[in-house]
Amino acid sequence: MTLIAQGFAPVLRRAGALLAVLAVAAPLAACSDEGRLVLHTSSGEHAFNVEVVDTPETRAKGLMFVQDLADDAxxxxxxxxxxxxxxxxxxxxxxxxxxxxxxxxxVKTIHVNARPQDPTSIPSNVPVQFVLEIPGGRSVELGLKPGDIMEHERVSAPLD
Known part of the structure; x- marks a missing residue:
């Protein structure tokens, strides 16, 4: 083996090990997609890309200071x-x-078009586990109503 080949041998071993890890991890990542959410309404299925927040710190920040939000986000x-x-x-x-x-x-209740910078409290009025925030007016565009279904991997019950 030449000196050049000997120098590359450790690099090739590490690259092979990395590829083996990726080959095992890739199927696991494909099974889990917390960023995808689907709303099932009378007008059809509507997919969203979401960020999940589930700690007091991340929930407190929410979408503060965000300047725009895509229709499907x-x-x-x-x-x-x-x-x-x-x-x-x-x-x-x-x-x-x-x-x-x-x-x-x-879906239990919907508050449409919450006003920017308004400190007024917006209550759920009923016990809920999840709150989905989407661009103002989108729920009306989609025909979303109480009783419709949100599909996400964190939801405990499967769709009927």
Missing amino acids: GMLFDFKQEREVSFWMRNTFIPLDMIFVGADGV
């Missing part, structure tokens, strides 16, 4: 158990629809 707040929750729009610069969802994925 949102944020999913997971409170990990059902309870009444309340939101406000302080330091939020874009209008949002807040969709309050039970642990089973059933």
Whole structure:
């Protein structure tokens, strides 16, 4: 083996090990996609790319200071158990629809077009585990109503 080949041998071994790890990890990543969420309405299925927030710190920040949000984007707040929750729009610069969802994925209530920078409390009025925030007015465009279904891997009950 030449000196050049001997110098590359450790690099090739590490590259082979990395490829082996990726070959095992890639199928696992394909099985889990917390960033995908589907709303099932009378007008059809509507997919969203969401960021999941589930700690007090990440839930407190939410979409504060965000300047725009794509039509198919949102944020999913997971409170990990059902309870009444309340939101406000302080330091939020874009209008949002807040969709309050039970642990089973059933939409309970919807607050349409929450006003940017408004400190008024927006309560769920019922116990929920999830709150989905999407661009203001989108829930109306999709025909979303209480009783519709949110599909996401964190929802405990499968669709019927």
